[in-house]
Amino acid sequence: MARPNDEVEAVLQEYADLVAITGGDAFKARAYEKAARAIGGFPTDISTLDAEGLREIPHVGKSIADKVLEYLSTGRIPALEETRAAIPPGVRELIAVPTLGPRKAMTLYEELGVSSVEQLLDAIHDKKLRDLKGFGPRTEENILHGIDLARKAGGSGGRILIDAAMDVAEQIVAELSGTAGCEGCAYAGSLRRMRETIGDIDVLVAATRSGPFMEAIAALPYTAEVIAHGEKKTSIRTTKGLQVDLRVLPPGSWGAGLLYFTGSKAHNIRIRELAVRHGYKLSEYGLFHAKSGRRITSATEEDVYARLGLPWIPPTLREDRGEVAAGLRDELPELVEDGDIRGDLHTHTDLTDGLASLEDMVTAAARRGYSYYAVTDHAPDLYMQRMTDAKILAQRERVRELDGKHRRMRLLHGAELNIGPDGEVDWPGEFLAGFDLCVASVHSHFNQSRAELTRRLVRACENPHVSVIGHPTTRLIGKRPGIDADFDTVFEACARTGTALEINAHPERIDLCDEDILRAKRYGVKFAVNTDAHSTTHLPYMRYGVGTAQRGWLTKDDIINTWPLQRLRRFLSPK
DNA sequence: GCCGTTTTCGGCCCGACTGTTTTCAGTCG
Numbered sequence: 001m002a003r004p005n006d007e008v009e010a011v012l013q014e015y016a017d018l019v020a021i022t023g024g025d026a027f028k029a030r031a032y033e034k035a036a037r038a039i040g041g042f043p044t045d046i047s048t049l050d051a052e053g054l055r056e057i058p059h060v061g062k063s064i065a066d067k068v069l070e071y072l073s074t075g076r077i078p079a080l081e082e083t084r085a086a087i088p089p090g091v092r093e094l095i096a097v098p099t100l101g102p103r104k105a106m107t108l109y110e111e112l113g114v115s116s117v118e119q120l121l122d123a124i125h126d127k128k129l130r131d132l133k134g135f136g137p138r139t140e141e142n143i144l145h146g147i148d149l150a151r152k153a154g155g156s157g158g159r160i161l162i163d164a165a166m167d168v169a170e171q172i173v174a175e176l177s178g179t180a181g182c183e184g185c186a187y188a189g190s191l192r193r194m195r196e197t198i199g200d201i202d203v204l205v206a207a208t209r210s211g212p213f214m215e216a217i218a219a220l221p222y223t224a225e226v227i228a229h230g231e232k233k234t235s236i237r238t239t240k241g242l243q244v245d246l247r248v249l250p251p252g253s254w255g256a257g258l259l260y261f262t263g264s265k266a267h268n269i270r271i272r273e274l275a276v277r278h279g280y281k282l283s284e285y286g287l288f289h290a291k292s293g294r295r296i297t298s299a300t301e302e303d304v305y306a307r308l309g310l311p312w313i314p315p316t317l318r319e320d321r322g323e324v325a326a327g328l329r330d331e332l333p334e335l336v337e338d339g340d341i342r343g344d345l346h347t348h349t350d351l352t353d354g355l356a357s358l359e360d361m362v363t364a365a366a367r368r369g370y371s372y373y374a375v376t377d378h379a380p381d382l383y384m385q386r387m388t389d390a391k392i393l394a395q396r397e398r399v400r401e402l403d404g405k406h407r408r409m410r411l412l413h414g415a416e417l418n419i420g421p422d423g424e425v426d427w428p429g430e431f432l433a434g435f436d437l438c439v440a441s442v443h444s445h446f447n448q449s450r451a452e453l454t455r456r457l458v459r460a461c462e463n464p465h466v467s468v469i470g471h472p473t474t475r476l477i478g479k480r481p482g483i484d485a486d487f488d489t490v491f492e493a494c495a496r497t498g499t500a501l502e503i504n505a506h507p508e509r510i511d512l513c514d515e516d517i518l519r520a521k522r523y524g525v526k527f528a529v530n531t532d533a534h535s536t537t538h539l540p541y542m543r544y545g546v547g548t549a550q551r552g553w554l555t556k557d558d559i560i561n562t563w564p565l566q567r568l569r570r571f572l573s574p575k
Numbered sequence: 576g577c578c579g580t581t582t583t584c585g586g587c588c589c590g591a592c593t594g595t596t597t598t599c600a601g602t603c604g
Contacts, residue, residue, distance in 0.1 A: 031576035061577050101602050272588045
């Protein structure tokens with residue numbers, strides 16, 4: 001089930017949309033949008049807050065706090081229901097069509113009575129849009145195209161997994177970097193912030209002449225369509241339906257441009273407000289004096305932040321979750337980095353469902369420069385893996401033989417236990433004691449009650465041999481929601497028992513996610529960033545786990561697989 | 576509707592591109 005925060009976020013966002021559609025005060029609509037986002041991302045369960053507590057959430061004032069309380073106690077907000085009554089639900093559906101916004105949607109409804117995508121298609125077919133002011137033949141085409149795209153994107157909201165976006169972005173950056181006149185090229189946007197899914201890719205180029213880059217991107221083999229083509233910006237759609245926006249900036253504007261296009265939007269608004277308070281104006285072209293219009297700086301992100309009294313803020317923190325305030329106090333966390341990771345603590349081989357042999361996995365891991373590496377194949381309770389005591393003990397022999405043979409990397413022999421319906425795991429304590437570490441994860445019975453799921457995870461934490469809870473929510477992005485356990489209780493149990501929570505770096509999982517990490521950290525939990533690699537090609541997924549850990553404000557000390565082996569072993573020893 | 580070391584009123588981030596316009600509204604990020 002959705003957290004109350006998510007539910008209220010959706011309700012407030014709906015109200016914001018309806019205010020915009022009905023032509024209400026645009027600032028009021030934005031106020032509701034801001035409050036919706038703030039509540040959705042707020043770490044505390046809002047159903048536990050009173051009016052005073054609610055008003056401590058940014059952008060939540062008296063009016064919205066009252067509406068939230070009303071919603072939480074009655075499930076209704078009269079003001080919202082009145083507005084709903086005036087506007088059929090299908091009208092709101094219209095603004096989900098690209099190129100259709102609240103104004104056009106309302107014109108369609110008022111003038112033609114259109115209140116669904118179906119009716120809109122009929123109206124276009126009957127050429128009824130031709131008579132409307134502001135609607136021309138191209139508008140019709142764009143709407144038809146937009147409907148088509150929205151349908152193809154389906155329920156995923158058109159976002160793709162981070163690794164797929166990263167592949168495309170790195171190819172494009174390589175291509176444009178090699179184009180003559182390129183003085184800088186990088187991807188920005190949500191990809192640079194390492195969000196778990198990516199809506200579109202933003203690529204920046206620093207150059208004095210933009211033409212060659214606009215032509216280069218339009219000519220890429222996987223460019224299916226040029227959506228917009230201008231002097232400063234070109235947007236294309238790839239053959240896989242991914243939108244890429246290319247911006248070419250004067251080299252002197254690089255820092256301000258990179259800052260602007262990295263976002264997030266909420267972070268940008270925050271620092272622009274800061275700029276205004278200093279008597280400046282900040283745009284993608286630089287930081288300017290508001291009055292004289294004279295440029296102060298824009299060459300690097302560091303320069304721009306510094307003039308606003310801030311240290312450089314890592315992109316993964318730029319989500320308006322307090323990073324600006326922390327920066328002003330010089331209290332930004334020293335974030336974990338890729339190079340801090342000393343080993344991977346959750347990996348598989350072809351002894352169970354992995355694709356590569358033990359030797360190949362170990363060789364590939366050593367090549368990554370790890371100082372230790374754990375092999376954690378599935379245990380017997382996942383019976384399709386056909387694990388036996390004899391097989392895992394034989395594997396242990398081979399692991400011991402390989403230990404230290406590859407660039408002196410130390411090997412840990414472990415297992416990924418299955419957390420059964422009652423919280424039990426595969427082997428009794430005396431057998432588990434033979435492992436260097438045990439990861440324990442939920443693999444089935446996802447639909448138990450909240451109480452059962454919670455008790456199940458807590459019992460696993462209480463097992464003295466379980467050191468890490470693997471992919472704690474078991475979600476698969478775009479395919480399966482996470483289990484409905486009371487994770488605050490689970491986090492508390494992890495902290496109490498000294499059990500680490502995994503940040504599973506597989507792009508389909510990213511589990512825990514950034515918001516869960518922020519919540520868990522407040523309980524004093526430790527984390528393990530693991531790839532759950534089933535092949536050598538999965539080992540590089542570590543970067544997505546580290547990015548997610550950064551988004552959760554984690555430092556080296558929070559993450560057990562950045563620790564020296566001795567300290568790690570102490571953590572892994574039976575509790 | 577929210578917010579406040581210039582303000583409790585009067586602001587609210589800022590700019591690019593498209594399509595319909597002939598000076599600008601709407602949408603998007």
